[in-house]
Amino acid sequence: MADLFAPDDMAGADAPADTAPLADRLRPRTLADVVGQEHLTGPDGAIGRMVAAGRLSSIILWGPPGTGKTTTARLLADAVGMRFAPISAVFSGVADLKKLFASAKEHARRGEKTLLFVDEIHRFNRAQQDGFLPFVEDGTVTLVGATTENPSFELNAALLSRAQVLILRRLDAAALEQLLDRAEALTGRPVPIDAAAREALVASADGDGRFLLNQVETLYSIDLPEPLDPAGLSALLHRRVAVYDKDREGHYNLISALHKSLRGSDPQAALYYLARMLTAGEEPLYVLRRLVRFATEDIGLADPQAVVQCLAAKDAYDFLGSPEGELAIVQACIYCATAPKSNAGYVAMKASFKSARDTGSLMPPMNIVNAPTKLMKQVGYGKNYQYDHDAAEGFSGANYWPEEMTPQTFYAPTDRGFEARIAERIAHWDRLRAERSGQ
Template sequence: MADLFASEPDSATPEAAQPLAEHLRPRRLEDVVGQEHLTGADGAIGRMVAAGRLASMILWGPPGTGKTTIARLLADAVGLRFIAISAVFSGVADLKKAFAEAREHARIGTQTLLFVDEIHRFNRAQQDGFLPYVEDGTVVLVGATTENPSFELNAALLSRCQVLILNRLDRDALERLLERAEAAEGRALPVDADAREALIATADGDGRFLLNQVETLYSIRIDQPLTPAELSKLLHRRVAVYDKDREGHYNLISALHKSLRGSDPQAALYYLARMLVAGEEPLYLLRRLVRFASEDVGLADPQALVQCLAAKDAYDFLGSPEGELAIVQATLYLATAPKSNAAYKAEKAAKRTARDTGSLMPPKNILNAPTKLMKTIGYGRDYDYDHDAPDAFSGDDYWPEEMVPQGFYTPSPRGFEVKIAERLAYWDRLRKERRAGE
């Protein structure tokens, strides 16, 4: 039976015509850079290869970190037939053909490694289609994804696969790629030392992007080594990996929130800038800051909420980029404000008690009596009007008769809540004194 998917899709491409990234693709697992925690002797992949038996797995990591390369080398290392499909271009019919081919080869004793690039792009029903073939060993599934598998893949599929996390390539790993490129070309890159560092930085951990930039440099006649400024004019910077509805988005907003809570204005500004530079919607950031003002600052500094709403108005008025400075100001205010989650905890406790107590009636003396019948049955009777009481405080009991007074809100010993705590203590003392005198 003829293979529908070539085991080496680019084998027909003349080597001279191959992109540099393809030409330098590692031929052995030990040549893969930056993923030694997986491919080394003590890593999950290294151990599987040593045992000669692969488990189905999901390779999760940023673009350009070697997911496809590792999948190909795994098949070679343990002697499996390799086929690759992309969830972007393939559908159910393609999967059925791939599984049928794998079964045909299994009958003659050849197991298949099925590599599925961008596996998260298959819908839930399509992902379910993998299950019987993974379970009965028809294929060893190796899926690649840039998205968090716990969000994007079925629990049933995840339970049958190991999730292996690939690291963003660090500076040392990217430098090794540059050295390999120079060895392959037989000449040094036409850049000075500072530009070399800038070239590595612009790759943002993506090895494939770096090698594509290197290929561009080698394809142009450059008489003198480029400086960083000259390099930046010639090459573009890699756009930061950031999908507004995916994990990168949630990771950065979480980092911003935690930095604010930890009163670190420098880190908070960094994560705010990361999101703005990546194209995040400023109004989304403002909504999160407004929430933070109530959740994590609260009455420790009542002006925090005012500052955030003022920043929202300023941004509405000015737009980008001028209005973004108001967002920065609100961020700095929140990061440097005293912190309290007392209001947040009080909300949770009050809602919990409200659910538990059901429909208890408030005491009749604090109910309005707009009709004669309501007055007759006691609504509003003996209500103590606080403004007529000494210190404008009656000390009355406002709780349902079936409940004892609750304590939901406890001010923190920080900021303005110090004053609130003093005021509450004063009222508690008056309340006890007046009830003792009844």
């Protein structure tokens, strides 16, 4: 399984004492014992193929906490006959790395290869990460890094180019059930909970095997007169706090999921991701800003009230605070999800901005430029301007484009919601313009 299991000793060391934590006693002894990561450790997986070939390249193990990164690295070293040298980026610095590299060179002279395992490798800064490069390139060490953060954001490109990124999956219910079975086999007694509470216990672990086994150990340590039901389990144990860092990948994944669920007109999924963010501690005003953005980017004039609803939700939240104010955010979310969608305004903005950059400083036609002075009027500023309110149907059909440009079409309204009416108006004005220009 995972970092779940072992202190930083060599793989294949003596079994932990009976007094050791349950997670430590249940740590896998071979890669075949690792649960939930068969896509990597199986015969067709990247790790399985490396072991079969007896050759290990540098890798980065990326995955949530409690999914097997440390244990996999430890067992990998044992499987290919390498020396395991662990270090944590949280507690180590340049001096520690120099000692490790010097030791690895000494062992290499004796024909012993070193697997350097760096836990939380993303904690090293860019300069420290660069320090690994020469020792990886000359074969002094084979680097295996572990991280819970997206390597694309947290690791140097040079380091990533020399290592294969392997993704460990969040443990699913089947994998967590395997851990429960192993705990019961090791202790010789069932976990003191009923079937419904067992499902709740697995769900409460949120994919973290170490957390699950720690919960099981707590249950074993308490003298319970009868197995617990879900209510009893909830009263005794706490749920694992959801993994959510406001400035890291989980934050961006959830806001992306919320935005795309809204765009896909799925109010149920949108509410789920909204709840995921708010219950994890996201700033409500951040969510509201994103809803306002969505209302203008993906709804626009198909329903002009969408942005009004979102801004009203912001005012309501400011006025009420938490927790009552969250209801206004939920209302705005539902409104946006169920509103007709159009990105015509967004497309029009990009196209018009590009045209403005491309055409530079073209002069508007003289009939619509300002003429505040007598001289400007004498040279033709504002000459022949047609005041639309005085024209038939309040529409003159005059040309408003620079003489060097042909008229462009930036905004093309959809046939959805209020934009369908806008499209009718534009088509009507286009017909009048053609008629009055003699076309």
